[in-house]
Amino acid sequence: MDIALHRKLLEDISKGKETALAELYGIFKGMVYNTALSYLQDQHAAEEVTQDVFVKIYQGASSFEGKSAPSTWIYRITINKAKDYLDYQKRQKRFGFVSSLFPGDEAAKPIDLPVFDHPGAILENKENARILFQVIDLLPEQQKTAFILSYVEDLARQEVADVMELSLKAVESLLQRAKNNLRKKLEDFRPQSRRNK
Amino acid sequence: MENWKEDILNSMRGAERAQPDPDVYKRILARIEIREKLEVVKRPYVALAAACLAFLIMANVYAISNNRGVSRGGSSTYDMEIANYNLY
The missing domain is CATH 1.10.1740.10 (RNA polymerase sigma factor, region 2, helix turn helix motif)
Structure with a gap:
């Protein structure tokens, strides 16, 4: 840049x-x-x-x-x-x-909330990305912002902190909480075959 | 299961950036142009509104200062009338 x-x-x-x-x-x-x-x-x-x-x-x-x-x-x-x-x-x-x-x-x-297909997602990841966006939408606002900037826009943690006007520590904590929340929410989205394993 | 979750969380890694419709820039320029025209149209109205407000304030100040004179005059007339009815 x-x-x-x-x-x-x-x-x-x-x-x-x-x-x-x-x-x-x-x-x-x-x-x-x-x-x-x-x-x-x-x-x-x-x-x-x-x-x-x-x-x-x-x-x-x-x-x-x-x-x-x-x-x-x-x-x-x-x-x-x-x-x-x-x-x-x-x-x-x-x-x-x-x-x-x-x-x-x-x-x-x-x-009915439509299922979102991100046009930029790699073909082999389309299905996973669709699930990801469904659960991202359930996150609290700050966690959602931090996650999108970090995991979709691929910004460095410090850049995320600058954009959100937060400390680096606060962003890391937000991202940790976002990932924990997403993992919990993904329990409801896992395919039946995986659930039985 | 944990691997599947990690795959989901990282599913946008390496994704391409989506691009807006090519018409979006034209729409931005149109919006800027409309706003600028509105600003130009608004300016004389703002000046007119300020002039009206100033006129109203001046008129009120004038009316209040004149009223004071009237009330003073009224009071002196009233005193004279009272004096005329004095019983000696």
Whole structure:
């Protein structure tokens, strides 16, 4: 990662240079989209969040203080925007619940959560990745963030700590708890043949 | 069983990054353009709202200061009327 180039691009964006935004988008689109997709498990939602993130970068480039690497700053925006999107969905569901109290309403129908297939997963790991994303979604927010950044985005522990603005120790503890929780939850997902062994 | 769990936990290791639809960048530019237009449209309205607020404050200050004069005058008239009904 060329941090100096990324800083220069952010500086140019703050001056309103559209070409700099295009270049930055070319560099970070995969990182932003992939993180949002892992978090939201929906391609349409991930594209919405990707748009939100780059609009935010365009508007907030001048407020980038340079205390962290630009990639860390962009990861942070992505996680926050993904969380905002999930909160918005939760509010919609709550409204749906209120609507469901009135009989004959469409919202009364139960919602089936779709099974998510990550487009980047290696073919031989597709089945396992599908199960992984089902259990990731059951984790508490902080553990989910730490796990996705570490195990899906493949960031070093220190980078995860920088993105989440936590100490290295706190991230290691979060990851340990996340893995323990995932192992417990996987008990319910194990195939019948393995369960009998 | 434990191996299976570890395989699941590590199933995204080495995975490729998913890429967004090629149209996403166009949509970002469209959103930025819309926001900038909205900002331009908003600015005169904000100035108008500030001018109205300033006018309302000035009008209120003027009304209050004038009312004080009226109430003083009213009080002196009232005193005179009372004096006229004095019993000697």
